[in-house]
Amino acid sequence: MAIVPIALPLEPLLAALDMAGVAVFAVSGALAAAKSKQTIVTFAFFAAVTGIGGGTLRDLLIGAPVFWVGRSDYLGICLVAAAAVWLLKADRWRMSALLWFDALGLGAYAVLGAAKALNYGVPALPAVVMGVLTASFGGIIRDLLAGEPSILLRREIYVSAAALGAGTYVALSVIGVGMWPAAVIGAAAGFGLRGVAIATGLALPGYRED
């Protein structure tokens, strides 16, 4: 895997987005634990898996050092998110707020995952896949461990929104659009499509036999 020898241009705004994305997904993991009345340890486990699972798979696949292993802040955010949900009884809040935060995280993560993959010399199509995995794999693992129906098996637009966000970013990058406009437009596209799905229940049609 060729490593493009330019400095990673993700800092510092994307770094902040990255942390925010981890926090949002960690909260969603802790809320899944709250829903089935788990212990604080399971809260922490679910928060961490959901918060950092997608980026972990991306980094393993592209051959990058796993982003949270060499430092403590990412895990710290997940632990704080788990404790906050537990202490604040956040599962009683209006969940629509979380859905919208999650949509923001989805858009930002899809772009971030694709951008990191491109920076590692990954071609366009697998880079889009890395964006989709970064945005959705944490939630997939969370559902698997919780024994809940996977996000993959729901028809409501979710993975598609991640694909749109990552695909838009990669397409714009390929045709020479600068990183920042491409990132903003990509994240907005992913967030927008997911937002329409939240607001209207927009779903993809299922396969029909006849």
Place this chain on the structure above:
Amino acid sequence: MAIVPIALPLEPLLAALDMAGVAVFAVSGALAAAKSKQTIVTFAFFAAVTGIGGGTLRDLLIGAPVFWVGRSDYLGICLVAAAAVWLLKADRWRMSALLWFDALGLGAYAVLGAAKALNYGVPALPAVVMGVLTASFGGIIRDLLAGEPSILLRREIYVSAAALGAGTYVALSVIGVGMWPAAVIGAAAGFGLRGVAIATGLALPGYRED
């Protein structure tokens, strides 16, 4: 992990087999999605996971660059397979044809996985395991995500056929048989045992308490 400094002798016939194996397994993933009437996005996800999941785990374990990340053709095959199953309504075909293609893929993949591991300096026993994982892990993940009973929990011969194919190849390689005869005999052994299971329902006995 010592990397054997010889050129990888897998090309070009095995490369063709490799692509065929990805396609066959991708189709089986898409058919699993069709069975539960998923969306086209889930078709694509299942096709990709099933088509490239086993080789991905193998490459991560032996420390090789993950085979599909640096190029677009493997993912492209999976997307085409998903679209083809969707458009052609392939789930209405006679499934016995697919079972036999899958058996071919099983034999080829078991040998391919073991051969790549040996090329990376992996000893005999773990190399056999790499062959088994390459041939079966994609289907295991597909079943997990779909919430279906795992291939692992069925008594019908499947994993055993992969083990026979990979084990035959590795044993022949260890005693000095050339790569091509070993590969053909190994793949034939795996395919043959799986074929007998398909034709006769041959299964392993389950554990009995008394």
Place this chain on the structure above:
Amino acid sequence: MAIVPIALPLEPLLAALDMAGVAVFAVSGALAAAKSKQTIVTFAFFAAVTGIGGGTLRDLLIGAPVFWVGRSDYLGICLVAAAAVWLLKADRWRMSALLWFDALGLGAYAVLGAAKALNYGVPALPAVVMGVLTASFGGIIRDLLAGEPSILLRREIYVSAAALGAGTYVALSVIGVGMWPAAVIGAAAGFGLRGVAIATGLALPGYRED
């Protein structure tokens, strides 16, 4: 990931503990297969996944060569464990013995995983997480594949004991305690807490809405 350039000080006592831990967890995997009357092939698969799954994830995350891939003994232990459970009908033994062996493995593995991570230059918090994953991930995968409720969703103390053992080891290492005293105290703490849970059913409280 900086690799600390000192010789790995884990040998030879910890190497023996390591093998013992693999064996104990492999037996627990085979017993899970026995419980649902699986075939000998599934016994072997479950024994291997449970015995080496946790250390595999740890090594992938910290960027180390996966510990069992370059050699045959670890897999050999798993196969022997699977065959022994099958032949000796070990599932009819008193299970309390196994629970205590498992507790020993938990304590040893939590320390071993954290120690290896520290040796690879991983900071304190992620090193504790590596200890927890090493001790618990094999069982999590085993439960997932078997379709059983995950160890994560039980309130009885288990992951917490791994966290206590790994955390104690890392904390003592950070304040300058020598490796051996820290390892013994850490393993004893993890084993002790898990032992109390086995003996008394000690469990964490679940999340309450009101």
